[in-house]
Amino acid sequence: MDSGDTAWMLSSTAFVLFMTLPGLALVYGGLVASKSVLSVVIQCFAISALASVIWLSVGYSMAFGESLFWFIGTLENAFFLGIAPKTVHPETPNLPEMVFVIFQMTFAMIAPAIISGAYAERMKFPVVLVFSGLWSLLVYIPICHWVWGGGWLEQMGAMDFAGGLVLHANVGAAALVASIIVGRRLGFPNEIAPPHNPGMTAAGTGMLWVGWFGFNGGSQFAADGEAGMAIAVTHISASASALTWMILEWITRKYASLIGTVTGVIAGLAAVTPASGYIGPIGGLILGASASLVCFFAVGIIKRNLNIDDALDVFAVHGLGGIIGVVLVTFLALPLFGGQGYPVEGRDVHVQLGVQALGVVASMAWAGLFTFIILKVLDRVMGGVRVDEEDELVGLDLAAHGERGYDI
Numbered sequence: 001m002d003s004g005d006t007a008w009m010l011s012s013t014a015f016v017l018f019m020t021l022p023g024l025a026l027v028y029g030g031l032v033a034s035k036s037v038l039s040v041v042i043q044c045f046a047i048s049a050l051a052s053v054i055w056l057s058v059g060y061s062m063a064f065g066e067s068l069f070w071f072i073g074t075l076e077n078a079f080f081l082g083i084a085p086k087t088v089h090p091e092t093p094n095l096p097e098m099v100f101v102i103f104q105m106t107f108a109m110i111a112p113a114i115i116s117g118a119y120a121e122r123m124k125f126p127v128v129l130v131f132s133g134l135w136s137l138l139v140y141i142p143i144c145h146w147v148w149g150g151g152w153l154e155q156m157g158a159m160d161f162a163g164g165l166v167l168h169a170n171v172g173a174a175a176l177v178a179s180i181i182v183g184r185r186l187g188f189p190n191e192i193a194p195p196h197n198p199g200m201t202a203a204g205t206g207m208l209w210v211g212w213f214g215f216n217g218g219s220q221f222a223a224d225g226e227a228g229m230a231i232a233v234t235h236i237s238a239s240a241s242a243l244t245w246m247i248l249e250w251i252t253r254k255y256a257s258l259i260g261t262v263t264g265v266i267a268g269l270a271a272v273t274p275a276s277g278y279i280g281p282i283g284g285l286i287l288g289a290s291a292s293l294v295c296f297f298a299v300g301i302i303k304r305n306l307n308i309d310d311a312l313d314v315f316a317v318h319g320l321g322g323i324i325g326v327v328l329v330t331f332l333a334l335p336l337f338g339g340q341g342y343p344v345e346g347r348d349v350h351v352q353l354g355v356q357a358l359g360v361v362a363s364m365a366w367a368g369l370f371t372f373i374i375l376k377v378l379d380r381v382m383g384g385v386r387v388d389e390e391d392e393l394v395g396l397d398l399a400a401h402g403e404r405g406y407d408i
Helices: 003-031 034-064 097-115 125-148 164-182 198-220 225-253 258-272 281-305 314-332 349-381 389-394 396-401
Strands: 092-096
Touching: 003 034, 003 092, 003 097, 003 198, 003 258, 034 097, 034 125, 034 396, 092 097, 097 125, 097 164, 097 314, 125 164, 125 349, 125 396, 164 314, 164 349, 198 225, 198 258, 225 258, 225 281, 258 281, 258 314, 281 314, 314 349, 389 396
Parallel strands: none
Antiparallel strands: none
16 A cells, blocks of 8 residues: 555545535535525535445445446445455555445535435425435446446546546436426526526635645545646536636626636536546647537526426536536547557547547437436425425425524
């Protein structure tokens, strides 16, 4: 074991936890109406706690245990059995396995928490918990095994350094399906209150930006030059995306908004996630600008043209951002753009592009199908997934949690 690598990974674990609590909670809290700010914050906390217990009981073992038909892991490490302070994981012999375990736990926590932005302000809290637990078991854990745990996509050489397939494309598909099934908020699209606290959202985005250094840099599992490069391209992509979003707002609306700028930051961070270990600075610049361009117009198309109420633009920003990164890494990893090359030496660009596309289709199809099934079943067995109209008008803070975010 290497003490320097271990110290870096412990720090990265804290960084990624910081992304969810309080980072994502503050981002989402500022974006919703003031009457529902606490509801999205408690969802982030509750989902994180639930996902952690699932990871302890069966999640880690099923995601990273010995592979069954390259599809799912065994239960040999359920409840972390066999993992002692000096045990090492075969893939990371420089680290104690428990450090690897808790680092990966933070990814399992943030994935279902991000989805909560799609159905914000209108899903019953018990349904949120049951849905998030089942989604973690049936969607996140299998796809995590496919890509990182020795599964079939990893065997094919799919490139996903820190979660474009495992997290963003997967989460985006789930968010889109959940938005459609739960239905539009009352008054959508013309009478929806604007984000009640842009400053809160900006503070949370700053925490995400910092935490993403652990998200991507930690995925190298070593304190080395590759981790440094991953952090560098992460920052460049976020910066390029923020500037691109500001320029697009200036061109189309004659002003640059705070909400738009921080949304651009998140789009760039999502896009660079799968590519960060394979590209160079030029690739980060291209990726950030490309993601912002696509996500900027997607936000409007999904809401105005498709009339889908993805409340906090999870699919348009996280989903499409991640997909862009998964696809473009095929080209940006080439030495022409200062990239590090492919994990499968000598592979043709067309073959790698096909593998990346297959990964996107497979992960999104799996996530979309099981999100649909889970919510339809819960709609029947839990008396509906959506809160009553009166509760939605009052706001979920008071109706579901008996508290107020603001007493004015």
